[in-house]
Amino acid sequence: MNLEGNLEKIREEFPLLSHYTFFNAASQTLPGKYWLKAMRECLQFQESGRIESIPVPDVASHPFLTNVFFSCIEEAAKLIHAKTTEVTNMYRVMTAANLIVNNMIEWRKGDNAVFTDLTYPSLVQILLNLSRRKGVKLRRIKNVNGEILLEDLEKNVDDNTKLVVVCHTTPFCGFTYNMKEVCRITHEHNAFVLDDAFQAVGAIDVNVHNDNVDFLITGSYKWQCGPEGAGIFYIREDLIEKINPLFHNYIWADIPGGFPFNQPDHDNIRSWDYPLVKNANRFNQGVCVTPTLFGWNSTLKFLNNLGIRNIEKRVRKLGGYLIERLKDINCKVLTPADPEKRHGLIMYTTGSHKRDLESFNMFQRPRLDEKPIKVSIRYLGGIGGIRVSTHFFNTEEEIDRLVEVQKRILK
Numbered sequence: 001m002n003l004e005g006n007l008e009k010i011r012e013e014f015p016l017l018s019h020y021t022f023f024n025a026a027s028q029t030l031p032g033k034y035w036l037k038a039m040r041e042c043l044q045f046q047e048s049g050r051i052e053s054i055p056v057p058d059v060a061s062h063p064f065l066t067n068v069f070f071s072c073i074e075e076a077a078k079l080i081h082a083k084t085t086e087v088t089n090m091y092r093v094m095t096a097a098n099l100i101v102n103n104m105i106e107w108r109k110g111d112n113a114v115f116t117d118l119t120y121p122s123l124v125q126i127l128l129n130l131s132r133r134k135g136v137k138l139r140r141i142k143n144v145n146g147e148i149l150l151e152d153l154e155k156n157v158d159d160n161t162k163l164v165v166v167c168h169t170t171p172f173c174g175f176t177y178n179m180k181e182v183c184r185i186t187h188e189h190n191a192f193v194l195d196d197a198f199q200a201v202g203a204i205d206v207n208v209h210n211d212n213v214d215f216l217i218t219g220s221y222k223w224q225c226g227p228e229g230a231g232i233f234y235i236r237e238d239l240i241e242k243i244n245p246l247f248h249n250y251i252w253a254d255i256p257g258g259f260p261f262n263q264p265d266h267d268n269i270r271s272w273d274y275p276l277v278k279n280a281n282r283f284n285q286g287v288c289v290t291p292t293l294f295g296w297n298s299t300l301k302f303l304n305n306l307g308i309r310n311i312e313k314r315v316r317k318l319g320g321y322l323i324e325r326l327k328d329i330n331c332k333v334l335t336p337a338d339p340e341k342r343h344g345l346i347m348y349t350t351g352s353h354k355r356d357l358e359s360f361n362m363f364q365r366p367r368l369d370e371k372p373i374k375v376s377i378r379y380l381g382g383i384g385g386i387r388v389s390t391h392f393f394n395t396e397e398e399i400d401r402l403v404e405v406q407k408r409i410l411k
Ligand SMILES: Cc1ncc(COP(=O)(O)O)c(C=O)c1O
Pocket: 026, 027, 092, 093, 094, 095, 120, 122, 167, 170, 171, 196, 197, 198, 199, 219
């Protein structure tokens, strides 16, 4: 779809855009009419009767008995260029990360895990707990001016490394990895890459096969423009049958003939004693909620219809425009300027924390006659300031407005 030509129509999907100047997708997106409608439809469905589409009546209600569960997988696979067998639905990034680190990887004493000082704190907490419980050694790479250097990754990954945990786009300064290189370096030592792509999917065209990533996780409610409480779990095809997850869900046993509940010889061991399905659903933890899946399904369709390459082009262009305008008013941009190393998640500072904070507060209500400007204030790994997210629905005029208000505050 030609996004520029259809911008007015696209913006109508986000009614709050007429009340805010919104640059906060890296925190939480604005509600979209498409997913609110889908979730309402689901609730109406539930109010009027059952929604499962399975042939066996009278089994308990589960999200994975709906077509929508599988439609989300199909649409998500399309978005990240995966096979449908490599994708399942998750609740949120934290849930998926815990699953991979604690339920899927077998750790031995002497193993190490590599992360960086820009890795999202919840992932680091999972690794710290792992280190305390299993004696796994942790190696933290320090950023250099908001970038993680590949040469530092090379120095830290060795034959005892089991897992490298990175955020595809770092949440607080927007540095975006060359994931193909990260995977190449890691795979030379037979270790896995866990790519937390929550700040990348929905903004740029993430191609899991191109990157050759082992695991990718993302949520629904940031650049993906969906409701909270859904997410994508990806595992590369060749790993699926090699990993026996600690967490099992009986529903994902590959039972010939379907669920045995209605059979007189139903036995709670024998009837379920089959290998797990040979797809990513064998890792599904049953943490999906049906109305949210309805909203997530419509969100994924919305993004796929806009076209992720079109979205990426616009997000990068607006990010570049913002960087140039901020330089004009002598603000220091902390996100790498190289378009290959960033998208529309732009961090800048006025030069002092106090002034950044004052600016952030002022953006909430610039003047009585002006709309609030929604941005975040964030710090991590010695980098921080005001975080602005330019998404596909934003305009250059909105960026001009932000820069004008910032300029006024600096005076
Ligand atoms: C990169 C990244 N990962 C994970 C999270 C948290 O995700 P969740 O709350 O879904 O676990 C965030 C939230 O800001 C994030 O930026």
